[in-house]
Amino acid sequence: MAVETIEQQLQAHGIHPTAARILVLQKLSELTHPVSMTELETELETMDKSTIFRTLNVLLEHHAIHSFEDGSGSTKYEICRCESTVCRVENRHIHFYCEECRRTFCIEDVKIPVVALPEGYRIETINYTVKGLCPECSKRKPIV
Amino acid sequence: MAVETIEQQLQAHGIHPTAARILVLQKLSELTHPVSMTELETELETMDKSTIFRTLNVLLEHHAIHSFEDGSGSTKYEICRCESTVCRVENRHIHFYCEECRRTFCIEDVKIPVVALPEGYRIETINYTVKGLCPECSKRKPIV
């Protein structure tokens, strides 16, 4: 993807660029790890929770960002770094949730394996999250 | 697995069989689809929410049942039908969540694809849930 401003990214996805949307997308593009709504709330103190909520939904609907559940109890959001405006599910990477330190990792190198479903199912998105111990915590904990 | 009573199943997993635990496991073994805590609550009217909650956790800890997040917002539970008392992740089937009718389907025939993670990660469990439209709803909705 060519270098472009946040505003251009929004417009490319057909989203009317407002201050809130620029700020949220900006923040998401800065962060190197997926964040929850609550984390965004603390990052963007000036912005109301409901605004963040609605902004994230707009970004999601227009496929400017992804969301997924990692089992931490709160949905995580991350910017979509696809070339095109539509991001195919097989291009998305998997995530790892550490049950010890409760951090969520992007495993950029590993893409979501796509299975074949029985006739009739229409796939919209796939959630592939591995849970366990991250390398750091794994070292500290003995093998059972 | 040989035919055995719910009580025996509990004991096989090292769980002290109490009335509540038998009822919950009983109910889970009857149901053919994964259920949320709330659904269990309505199924088992006599039992308190907190009891169900704690019971599910006991069953989970002892690997008598599985849980997973389907993106509906509430965790789903289903009985573990593995031969052995430990259920390997590659034997588990995937789930499909219909965004239209909000039902969760077991796709028994399709097992969770297991990926290789970078050095250091210790895998405990994998959540693989496909979201989209189920065959029924797919028929009713035009292709975009």
Added chain:
DNA sequence: TGTCAGTTTGCAACCGGGTTGCATGATGGG
């Protein structure tokens, strides 16, 4: 069989993520 410690359960209250209604504020087209 009675007693006691440890376990299980129900009740009530709580927490926090997510969601909504409503009123105000910004925006862009005519």
Added chain:
DNA sequence: CCCATCATGCAACCCGGTTGCAAACTGACA
């Protein structure tokens, strides 16, 4: 410049999940 429309903040709410505590139960031992 004005109005319709969209975006935002505020406050309240909903609901799944969680916890503290006291009462009920259970099982081991005397």
